[in-house]
Amino acid sequence: RLNTWESLTTGIAQQAKGVIAPKEKTPFITFVLGGPGSGKGTQCIKxxxxxxxxxxxxxxxxxxxxxxxxxxxxxxxxxxxxxxxxxxxxxxxxxxxxxxxxxxxxxxxxGFPRTEENRVSxxxxxxxxxxxxxxEPNVVLFFDCPEEEMVKRVLNRNEGRVDDNLETIKKRLTVFQALSLPVINYYSEKGKLYTIKAIGTEDEIFEQVRPIFAAFEVCSQTVG
Ligand SMILES: Nc1ncnc2c1ncn2[C@@H]1O[C@H](COP(=O)(O)OP(=O)(O)O)[C@@H](O)[C@H]1O
Ligand SMILES: O=c1ccn([C@@H]2O[C@H](COP(=O)(O)OP(=O)(O)O)[C@@H](O)[C@H]2O)c(=O)[nH]1
Ligand SMILES: [Mg+2]
Structure with missing residues (x-):
């Protein structure tokens, strides 16, 4: 099989000829951002x-x-x-x-990019x-969640993580504010940011996420 990046360049050549094989597609990249415990991993599964x-x-x-x-x-x-x-x-x-x-x-x-330096690299x-x-990524999702809710969720996460304790969570929230919010603002200015209100049940939150990707599915069917 061709890897995605080889496929991309051959894809362009084939597009010019008017033939495109189903597997040879341009990568579609989504960044999933938000503070610790905002529900990124949970919504990614959905x-x-x-x-x-x-x-x-x-x-x-x-x-x-x-x-x-x-x-x-x-x-x-x-x-x-x-x-x-x-x-x-x-x-x-x-x-x-x-x-x-x-x-x-x-x-x-x-959970990436978490800093402007991450983004540029x-x-x-x-x-x-x-x-x-x-x-540029195609889509940037931002799970916007109040701090007290994030703290509560992380303390209840129970995955045995070394960073899921109150002391480290406070540091992570500070890092998020200082280093990660600038990345979110950058993509907001670029018009790439989709902000999700990350409170409510997992299903309620997914109903905000679904239409974003559904719109891109329709797009690719029309074009492809
Ligand atoms: N909508 C929600 N309401 C309550 N708890 C949630 C919700 N979404 C996720 N959780 C729980 O909160 C914790 C953090 O979620 P997770 O998806 O790991 O967040 P992140 O990846 O952003 O740190 C997990 O224990 C998860 O089961
Ligand atoms: O691009 C990354 C992603 C994660 N981390 C580190 O890994 C930890 C846990 O990240 P994860 O995304 O798993 O945490 P979550 O936000 O899901 O709670 C972070 O606090 C950072 O210390 C990092 O340094 N760079
Ligand atoms: Mg996570």
């Missing part, structure tokens, strides 16, 4: 079930590195315990690898892969 995306959770990829005892494992563990942000090159490399291994062309990138990778197309 998006995967309904719209067939590949789910890439940056936090899960980092925790997998820790578990695999890789060279960066100890550094990643300390960074997560402190609620700080792992160096972009480490996270971007993990995401890039997952995208290259995937047969899917629709990606949900959950990833866009550099995208621009190397697909210089003609541009380097």
């Amino acid at each position: 998006i995967v079930e309904t719209f067939g995306f590949a789910h890439l959770s940056a936090g899960d990829l980092l925790r997998r590195e820790i578990a695999s005892k890789s060279a960066d494992g100890a550094m990643i563990l300390n960074t997560i315990k402190e609620g700080k942000i792992v160096p972009s090159q480490v996270t971007v490399k993990l995401i890039q690898k997952e995208m290259e291994l995937s047969d899917n062309h629709k990606f949900l990138i959950d 990833f866009e550099q990778i995208l621009s190397e892969w697909q210089s003609q197309i541009g380097v």
Whole structure:
């Protein structure tokens, strides 16, 4: 099989000839952003079930590195315990690898980019892969949730995470405000941001998410 990035360039050539094979599609990239406990992972599962995306959770990829005892494992563990942000090159490399291994062309990138530096590093990778197309994600979801609700959810999460304690949550909320909100504002100005009011039941929240992707499905059917 061709990987997505090769498919992209051959896809362009084939589009010009008026033939396009079903598997050879331009990548569709969604960033899923929001504070700790805002429900990103929970809603990603529903998006995967309904719209067939590949789910890439940056936090899960980092925790997998820790578990695999890789060279960066100890550094990643300390960074997560402190609620700080792992160096972009480490996270971007993990995401890039997952995208290259995937047969899917629709990606949900959950919990990334968390800083402007993260965003720029990833866009550099995208621009190397697909210089003609541009380097922007197609959709950026923002799960907007009150802090007290996020704290309550994280303290009840029960996944045994080293960062799900009150002390680390406070640090993560500060990092979110200072470093992640600028990324959200950037995409808002670009007109890419879809803000979801992330309170209510999981199903109620998904009913805000569904029409966003449903609209893109209709688009791709019309064009493709
Ligand atoms: N709408 C919701 N109402 C109440 N609890 C929720 C809701 N959505 C998710 N949760 C729970 O809150 C916790 C955090 O959700 P999660 O999806 O892991 O958030 P994030 O990935 O943004 O940190 C989990 O225990 C999850 O089961
Ligand atoms: O791009 C990323 C994503 C996550 N993290 C680290 O991993 C932790 C957990 O991230 P995750 O997305 O799993 O947390 P969530 O927001 O889902 O609670 C964060 O607090 C950061 O320390 C990071 O450094 N860079
Ligand atoms: Mg999560």
